[in-house]
Amino acid sequence: MQKQRLVVVGNGMAGGRTLEELLKYAPDLYDITVFGAEPLPNYNRILLSPVLSGEQTLPEIILNDLIWYERHGIRLHLDSKVVKLDRTARRVVSEDGTAAHYDRLLLATGSRPVILPLPGKELEGVITYRDAQDTRSMIEAAARFSDAVVIGGGLLGLEAANGLRARGMRVTVVHLMPWLMERQLDRAAALLLKESLEARGIGFVLEAKTQAVLGDAAGRVCAVELADGRRLPAQLVVMAVGIRPNTELAESARLHCDRGIVVNDTMQTFDPRIYAVGECVSHRGVAYGLVAPLFEMAKVAANHLAQYGIGRYCGSVPSARLKVTGIDLFSAGDFQGGRGAEEIVLSDPAAGVYKKLVIRDDKLIGSVMYGDAADGAWYFKLLREGTNVAPLRPQLMYGDRNLGNGGYQGRERAAAMTDAMEVCGCNGVAKGTIVKAIKEQGLFTLEEVRKRTKASSSCGSCTGLVEQLLAITAGGDYSPAPRAKPLCPCTEHTHEEVRRTIREQHLLSVDAAMKMMAWRTVNGCARCRPALNYYVLSTWPREAQDDPQSRFINERAHANIQKNGTYSVVPRMWGGSTSAAELRRIADVVDKYRIPTVKITGGQRIDLLGVRKEDLPAVWRDLDMPSGHAYAKALRTVKTCVGSEWCRFGVQDSTRMGIELEQALWRMYAPHKVKLAVSGCPRNCAEAGIKDVGVIAVDSGWEIHVAGNGGTKTEVAQFFAKVETREEVLEYAGAFLQLYREEGYYLERTVHFVARVGLDYCKARVVSDRAQRKALYERLQFAISGEPDPWKERVAGVARHEFESLRVTSESEVTRQ
Amino acid sequence: MSEWSRICAISDIPALGARVVEVAGTTIAVFRTADNRVFALRDRCPHKGGPLSQGIVHGEQVTCPLHGWVIGLRDGAAEAPDEGCTGRYPVRIVDGDVWLEVTPRPAARTAKGREEPQARSVVSGG
Ligand code: SRM
Ligand SMILES: Cc1cc2nc3c(=O)[nH]c(=O)nc-3n(C[C@H](O)[C@H](O)[C@H](O)COP(=O)(O)OP(=O)(O)OC[C@H]3O[C@@H](n4cnc5c(N)ncnc54)[C@H](O)[C@@H]3O)c2cc1C
Ligand code: SF4
Ligand code: FES
Numbered sequence: 001m002q003k004q005r006l007v008v009v010g011n012g013m014a015g016g017r018t019l020e021e022l023l024k025y026a027p028d029l030y031d032i033t034v035f036g037a038e039p040l041p042n043y044n045r046i047l048l049s050p051v052l053s054g055e056q057t058l059p060e061i062i063l064n065d066l067i068w069y070e071r072h073g074i075r076l077h078l079d080s081k082v083v084k085l086d087r088t089a090r091r092v093v094s095e096d097g098t099a100a101h102y103d104r105l106l107l108a109t110g111s112r113p114v115i116l117p118l119p120g121k122e123l124e125g126v127i128t129y130r131d132a133q134d135t136r137s138m139i140e141a142a143a144r145f146s147d148a149v150v151i152g153g154g155l156l157g158l159e160a161a162n163g164l165r166a167r168g169m170r171v172t173v174v175h176l177m178p179w180l181m182e183r184q185l186d187r188a189a190a191l192l193l194k195e196s197l198e199a200r201g202i203g204f205v206l207e208a209k210t211q212a213v214l215g216d217a218a219g220r221v222c223a224v225e226l227a228d229g230r231r232l233p234a235q236l237v238v239m240a241v242g243i244r245p246n247t248e249l250a251e252s253a254r255l256h257c258d259r260g261i262v263v264n265d266t267m268q269t270f271d272p273r274i275y276a277v278g279e280c281v282s283h284r285g286v287a288y289g290l291v292a293p294l295f296e297m298a299k300v301a302a303n304h305l306a307q308y309g310i311g312r313y314c315g316s317v318p319s320a321r322l323k324v325t326g327i328d329l330f331s332a333g334d335f336q337g338g339r340g341a342e343e344i345v346l347s348d349p350a351a352g353v354y355k356k357l358v359i360r361d362d363k364l365i366g367s368v369m370y371g372d373a374a375d376g377a378w379y380f381k382l383l384r385e386g387t388n389v390a391p392l393r394p395q396l397m398y399g400d401r402n403l404g405n406g407g408y409q410g411r412e413r414a415a416a417m418t419d420a421m422e423v424c425g426c427n428g429v430a431k432g433t434i435v436k437a438i439k440e441q442g443l444f445t446l447e448e449v450r451k452r453t454k455a456s457s458s459c460g461s462c463t464g465l466v467e468q469l470l471a472i473t474a475g476g477d478y479s480p481a482p483r484a485k486p487l488c489p490c491t492e493h494t495h496e497e498v499r500r501t502i503r504e505q506h507l508l509s510v511d512a513a514m515k516m517m518a519w520r521t522v523n524g525c526a527r528c529r530p531a532l533n534y535y536v537l538s539t540w541p542r543e544a545q546d547d548p549q550s551r552f553i554n555e556r557a558h559a560n561i562q563k564n565g566t567y568s569v570v571p572r573m574w575g576g577s578t579s580a581a582e583l584r585r586i587a588d589v590v591d592k593y594r595i596p597t598v599k600i601t602g603g604q605r606i607d608l609l610g611v612r613k614e615d616l617p618a619v620w621r622d623l624d625m626p627s628g629h630a631y632a633k634a635l636r637t638v639k640t641c642v643g644s645e646w647c648r649f650g651v652q653d654s655t656r657m658g659i660e661l662e663q664a665l666w667r668m669y670a671p672h673k674v675k676l677a678v679s680g681c682p683r684n685c686a687e688a689g690i691k692d693v694g695v696i697a698v699d700s701g702w703e704i705h706v707a708g709n710g711g712t713k714t715e716v717a718q719f720f721a722k723v724e725t726r727e728e729v730l731e732y733a734g735a736f737l738q739l740y741r742e743e744g745y746y747l748e749r750t751v752h753f754v755a756r757v758g759l760d761y762c763k764a765r766v767v768s769d770r771a772q773r774k775a776l777y778e779r780l781q782f783a784i785s786g787e788p789d790p791w792k793e794r795v796a797g798v799a800r801h802e803f804e805s806l807r808v809t810s811e812s813e814v815t816r817q
Numbered sequence: 818m819s820e821w822s823r824i825c826a827i828s829d830i831p832a833l834g835a836r837v838v839e840v841a842g843t844t845i846a847v848f849r850t851a852d853n854r855v856f857a858l859r860d861r862c863p864h865k866g867g868p869l870s871q872g873i874v875h876g877e878q879v880t881c882p883l884h885g886w887v888i889g890l891r892d893g894a895a896e897a898p899d900e901g902c903t904g905r906y907p908v909r910i911v912d913g914d915v916w917l918e919v920t921p922r923p924a925a926r927t928a929k930g931r932e933e934p935q936a937r938s939v940v941s942g943g
Contacts, residue, residue: 452898523833523851526873526880526887549833553871553882561882565868801829806838806847808822808919 003031006305007092007102009082009249011036013045014278014294015108016063017444021302023072025520029306032074033100035092037081040132041066044442046291046474048135049323052163058132063442075100085253087271104273104305107250107261111243111279111289116151120213125221126237129160138238142167145235149173149224151210153180155320157240158193161202162324164236172203172232174210174224184320184331188347189354189370196327196352205232213237245280245287260287265312267301277301283313290318295444303492310518311492319380321471330376333366333383334358341365344397355397362390375399377467388758391718414468423469424462429455434466438473446470447489488527490520495531495745502535508544509536526552531746534633534671538741541783548799554631557802558790559616562609567616569608570630571623572666575640575658575678576604582625589622601630603637603675614803620791626666627791633747634669635676638662639687643680643697650680652697657726658686661695664730665737667787668780671744671753674737675710689717692750693733698722702729706736706762707754715751718759721767735766735776741783742776819907819920827853827913835870835879840919845906846870847915848879848890855915856890857908863888863901 006022008015011034019032036042040062047061069076077098084093085105093099113128115121125145127137141148142164150161153175161171173180179190194204209227216222223231245260256262256270260282267275267283277297279289288294293316300313319332337343337358346355353371357364357379363386367379378399382389389396417423419432437443437453449466450456456466487495498517507513510532514524524532529550536544548556559567573582586606590598597609605628611619620627629636640658644650658678668674677688678695688694690710694717696703701724708717721732739762744753754762766773794803822840830836830849837860838845846860846869856877860870867883877890887896893903907918 454898521876523875525875526885529873529875549831549874552873557871561868561871563865563883565866565871801831801836805844806824806829806836808824808838808840808917813821813916 004029004103005101006030006032006104006106007100008032008034008106008108009085009092010108010110010278010280011038011042011076011078012108012110012278013042013063013291014110014298015106016042017295017298018106018108018277018301018305019072019074020064021299022305025302025306025308027072030104032072033077033102034069034074035077035080035082035094035098035100037079038131038133039079041069041076041078043132044474045131046323048129048132049159049163050325052135052138052160053166053325054163055325058135060439082249085249085255087253087255087274090273102273104275106301106305107269107274107276107280108278109246109249109280111287112246113239114242114244116210116239116241118210118213120215120221121239123213123215123221124219125235126213126239128239129156130243138164138236139167141236142169146170147172147233148236148238149232149234150238150240151224152240152242153177153204153206154183154240154242155181155322157238158197159323160238160240162197162200164238165200165202169236170201170203172205172234174205174208174226174232176207176209178207180204180206181322181331184335185329185368185370186335186356188345189329189331189356189368192349192352192354192370193322193327193329197324205230243279243289245282247280250276250280258282258285265300265314266304267297267313268304275301275305284315286315288316288318290320291444292316293318308518308520317380317384319376321376328369328371330369330380331367332376332380333364335366335368337366346397357396359389362388364389364396377471378464381464381467387756391755391759414465415472423465424453424455429453431469434469435473438470443470444474451489487531488525490524490528491517493517498532499535499539499743499745502532502539506540507536508540510547510550512536524550530555534669534746537669538671538783541779542786555633556799557613557616558627558631558794559611559613560631564610565613566610567613568630569611569616569619569623570601570605570628571625572628572662573605573625574662575638575655577640577655577659578606585623585625589619592622593619595619601637603630604639605630605637614805617794617800617803621795626789629666632669633672634667635662635665635674637675638665639675639677639691641678641680641685643678647680649683650697651699652680652702654678654680654686654695654697657695657697657702657729660726661730661733664734665784667789668737668741668784669787670737670741671746672749674740674750676733690714691717693717693736695729695733700724702726704729704732704736707750707759709749709751711749718754720759720763731773731777732766734780735773736762738776738780738783739765741780819918821909821916822919823914824917825915827855827910827915830855830915833874835872835874837868837870838917840917844868844870845917847908847917848874850874850877850890853910855908855910857906857917858888858890858893859904859906861903862886863895863903864899869903 042064044061044063047056050056051058080094080096080098082092082094091101113130127134148164148169148171150157150173153173161173165171179187180194210224211227212225213221214223221237223233225231247257247261250261251257261269261276261280263269263276263281263283267277269276278294297313300311303311317333322329335358341358341360344357356368358366364383369376417431421431423429423431434453434455443449456463486492487498502513505516507516513532530552533547533550553561559569593615595608595611599607601607638658638661640655643654644652661676674692676693677686677691679686679688680697688696690708694705694708703722704720705717706720709715740750740753824838832849833851835846835848844860846858848856860868862869862881864886867881869879869881871882872879878887880887886899893905895901909916
């Protein structure tokens with residue numbers, strides 16, 4: 001069968017990106033032809049600015065060279081502008097007469113710089129700033145002439161001005177508006193920016209209109225004339241006054257355009273055979289002028305071209321960063337705020353720092369940062385994900401670094417780090433390695449950096465730092481992560497969508513879920529399978545089918561794997577209490593199985609380390625104690641203090657409360673591990689303040705705190721409810737945990753869950769709504785009652801194969817081959 | 818000349834799982850894919866020696882349980898950007914039984930220290 005033909009018009013950033021994505025999805029589906037009006041293969045347009053300023057060279061910014069096209073069997077016509085599109089014959093023809101037929105057409109024609117209709121605009125030396133050719137002209141002019149005028153004080157104009165200045169020209173920026181970059185900055189930040197650019201020797205004329213461009217006898221520009229008659233000498237004039245979607249070709253073929261080629265959420269134009277992406281499109285009435293949205297579009301278009309049919313583009317929140325070395329500036333979202341919005345402003349003009357955050361309904365909707373934009377990526381993430389920022393509010397202005405991140409995981413300023421410094425502590429990846437990969441392999445997204453370098457692919461605590469390195473190295477804000485991240489690279493779907501689909505479609509197994517949601521990989525991966533397995537089991541307890549092969553080894557073997565392949569065994573000791581008989585049995589087991597290490601854990605129980613896998617069932621049998629689930633995403637420990645039984649300060653029997661909680665909740669699987677503690681008085685010897693659920697006795701009852709964490713980043717638990725009886729403690733704690741079980745994302749601890757959904761939401765569901773609380777608690781009990789003690793089961797022979805090795809039989813056969 | 822030994826029935830290995838077998842002092846992991854193909858690798862991750870048999874199997878790969886390297890079942894090689902390779906052993910399925918080649922052989926090495934690809938690493942079907 002003949003392959004379908006795909007023709008791409010426009011070989012810029014969006015077109016190139018769509019091809020890359022498409023080849024990932026469906027490498028052999030199409031016979032591909034690409035037309036590009038420029039003589040170069042696909043290059044990184046944003047890096048033209050560092051090329052202009054001399055920090056990079058043109059060959060360095062090529063994204064896909066000619067060999068890449070060849071390797072993928074793509075027919076590439078360079079320097080070949082398509083001038084005719086015949087939708088009936090499904091054919092395009094280029095200026096040089098090259099024709100190509102298509103079954104699917106992708107328009108990625110970008111946009112065109114606006115040229116002001118000034119007298120003298122066609123003089124030699126009057127140019128725009130859009131492509132490699134313009135950049136070359138500017139570099140050449142800088143070598144020959146001394147004065148330049150840039151018309152337009154936006155992002156592009158300022159980068160042009162900075163580059164020309166760096167190449168030794170005297171540069172004046174003429175801007176119509178009262179302050180620079182008025183689309184991204186408010187007046188205060190713009191003022192700081194202007195001052196620091198002035199300090200570099202760039203001149204500004206604001207609120208000024210250009211009236212004409214004057215030429216010399218040889219036909220080259222010699223000056224710019226302003227409306228007030230002033231004349232500025234210039235042998236180079238750069239117009240950077242805006243861009244317009246390039247719809248010429250589409251319009252000539254009568255494809256519906258309205259300030260851009262109109263597309264739907266799947267990037268399809270009004271002609272179903274024709275897709276369009278990039279700056280040339282108008283999506284829900286918006287045309288974008290930055291790369292991040294284009295990359296999201298590319299992903300969606302590629303998915304549909306590959307006939308997967310999933311994924312929608314729902315618009316983007318633009319963010320901008322000025323790529324002028326030494327100037328730290330970032331802006332995102334709606335920085336003007338308007339009605340109902342609050343602003344937090346930090347302004348220290350003497351230090352050259354200005355920050356503004358705009359908040360509406362407890363969500364960050366915009367930010368402007370000047371002089372200290374290190375937290376830009378973090379704010380942008382909060383903004384894109386619509387995080388509830390109320391709990392962060394007191395520290396919000398001071399950024400991510402001040403939220404208590406410390407040690408090697410702290411997010412120091414990416415820029416200040418040396419190349420040898422380690423960014424990712426889990427995988428030992430240094431800054432230099434990441435920067436090199438971003439530059440040489442043309443990486444744009446966090447996911448790509450993770451895949452190619454491993455940085456931030458494990459615990460993820462250096463994600464912010466890697467995002468900043470991306471931003472710094474690549475220049476623009478490259479973070480095109482869709483508003484909500486997919487569960488893993490095997491799917492487009494987010495955790496939320498997966499959970500919802502499993503619920504709505506009554507999906508009862510990992511396989512069924514992968515089928516229904518059109519997983520891209522045959523059996524998923526080690527990231528999504530455990531998540532799916534948890535989601536089906538927690539959504540449909542006692543009905544869904546457990547898949548042991550989708551569980552991490554610890555949960556499959558019911559013991560913790562150690563670095564040498566042996567296992568650890570942690571039996572349950574209710575509330576941290578034990579007895580002589582238990583201790584005696586433990587001692588005997590240690591002797592009998594020659595267990596090398598016995599240790600008291602930080603969770604008030606005993607760990608036997610270095611047990612051989614094949615000994616596990618026998619060890620469990622001889623111990624005759626319940627599983628401590630120290631290996632599982634499940635209830636771990638309930639720490640207690642001695643409480644009123646013995647302690648002279650104790651006001652309630654915290655030990656008993658802890659034991660009751662542990663007995664009610666053990667065997668409870670959850671999105672992540674769950675730890676509780678009960679203290680007998682506010683001195684809090686059981687450290688209830690850093691537990692998922694911490695219970696503290698007071699004279700009149702119990703205080704329940706939730707969402708604490710004592711791990712990677714210490715978080716103090718928040719007050720949740722005050723109750724009087726032990727039954728209430730069980731019910732409130734259980735209901736809260738059930739809410740987390742039902743709505744938490746896999747590997748999200750309670751602290752992150754509550755940060756995402758809001759403490760008020762949890763209180764509304766559990767504390768103020770009695771009926772819901774009871775219903776939640778009942779569902780929890782129903783789920784737990786279906787769970788066996790996994791050790792007992794295995795002692796009885798379940799999953800025996802897991803603990804036995806195979807043996808080479810005596811049957812053997814010799815072959816001659 | 819090569820010597821083959823029957824090690825188990827294919828049903829003794831869980832689909833998307835593995836079993837281990839010891840041959841002349843070396844632990845070998847025998848994997849089964851979802852579509853009932855069988856592969857055998859030395860049970861030592863090229864990273865830090867993790868037991869690959871304990872990992873999660875997906876497609877034709879296994880994710881090491883210790884630090885998550887992804888190892889190809891067909892070639893024993895780590896997925897980029899990680900580098901390294903573990904030994905492979907020929908296996909085949911005959912009438913539902915899994916046979917493993919147990920001929921002792923020195924591990925062939927290239928200059929890079931990788932194990933040389935072996936001609937018949939897998940015989941699938943059965
Ligand atoms: C054994 C123990 C250390 C000890 O010798 O005391 C321990 C050992 C491990 N901890 Fe822990 N943690 C132990 C108490 C803690 C505590 C203290 C506590 O529970 O009171 C914490 C901080 C409290 C908390 O979780 O909020 C703790 C925070 C962590 C974390 C970070 C969790 C986080 O949300 O940031 C990890 C990593 C993870 O779970 O992803 C971790 C992971 C681990 C693992 C499971 C690492 C692994 O995957 O192999 C270790 C397994 C050892 C083993 O084979 O037994 N361990 N770990 C403690 C077992 C307690 C128990 O009886 O079950
Ligand atoms: C100097 C500069 C700095 C920038 N800095 C940033 C930044 O920091 N951050 C950021 O997010 N964005 C930045 N941008 C914007 C970013 O480069 C664009 O958003 C992006 O390149 C648009 O991609 P595109 O594929 O839609 O268009 P383009 O990349 O312009 O590609 C369109 C291509 O189609 C070709 N073409 C047009 N018509 C035809 C035809 N009929 N036949 C054949 N080929 C045709 C054009 O020649 C062009 O090569 C910058 C832009 C410039 C110029
Ligand atoms: S918290 Fe301290 S003081 Fe209070 S009961 Fe426990 S041990 Fe006693
Ligand atoms: S030992 Fe396998 S990933 Fe480290």
